[in-house]
Amino acid sequence: MSPKTRARVRNSGVSSVFTAVVLAIAVAVGIAAVAISWPMIKSGFDKNTWSGSMGLYKIGFTYTKNGPYAYTQNGVSAPLSSSPSPVGYCLAYQVNATTAIYSCPSNQPAG
């Protein structure tokens, strides 16, 4: 085998190894990218679910022997007081005998 032919064969071997390594790195990068991306993608879905549930989060009012009560969707209830107090994820208080003011996640933004 002539020196030229030997060099061609050796170059061809190096090129094959290079291609194999690049391919291996590409596969590893792909796997790593998916592994890194998955928590981020899931967090995006979780945030959308949370936003949707907050958009529907409302408060209700009722009357009991102990006076007016406020209750929310996640099962939280509390007597209405005359100053703003948390009820679940809402703020509410009683203005007069029959009226309450409240702010909840489903309300429109202020301002």
Place this chain on the structure above:
Amino acid sequence: MTEPIGFVIAMVILTTAVVIGLYGYWAYANHVTLQNYLWPIAEVVPYNGSYYLGVVNTGYEPFVVKQIYLSGGSTISVNTKPLSHGQWFTETTNQLPIAVRVCSAVEPGICTVVPVHGWAMAEVGVPPDAILVVVETTIEPAVTINGPPTPIGNPIGNSIRGHGGGPIRNPIGNPIGSSINATVSHEPSNCHWSLTWYGWAGNSISGTGNLTFLIQPVYGEVHFIPTNLIGPIEATPGSVVVFKIFCT
């Protein structure tokens, strides 16, 4: 000999670039992930001439409230303790707060700005309309009540019949509420009448003779459904209403 060295150098450069790139992406993904799990909710209600702001952590990633943005364009800097799930931060402001900025308690550089939800008004259900107390079962056309009476026994939810011996008087020390003095007059014989009122303490009363009774509403209006009676369908506390028996 030169080709293997060049190959190794190329591999080192490529691997370094890939590692740096992956690390940058990993840092970015971590940032976005943590930011996506900051779940603050901000509410505001008007109160005593100012605004009462509340911020609650509805998620499980602790955060601190850093800034409150006001409608006038100014901001209030605050630095709360880390709020865990369900914990509130409250503040009173003179201007309407429109947004708040919260930052992760774990990575203070990761922040998010959320709008403040406004307020609305609601009726507090159906008030306990009335407590009915029979104060007189004589045929007198009207009975003068010497002081608002109150039911005997459980004062809420139970109607108490009097015993025909005169008005039931308000015991000393009992709270006195607004009242409605209702009189059923003009007794026809054998005419059955009834009066129903509704609400949380709704009830009814019926009879065949004259009756004067007191309805003691705590709040709001009293709504009536009369049978064989002519009278109003509603009344407010403190007013006097008269029902007449009407039988055909």
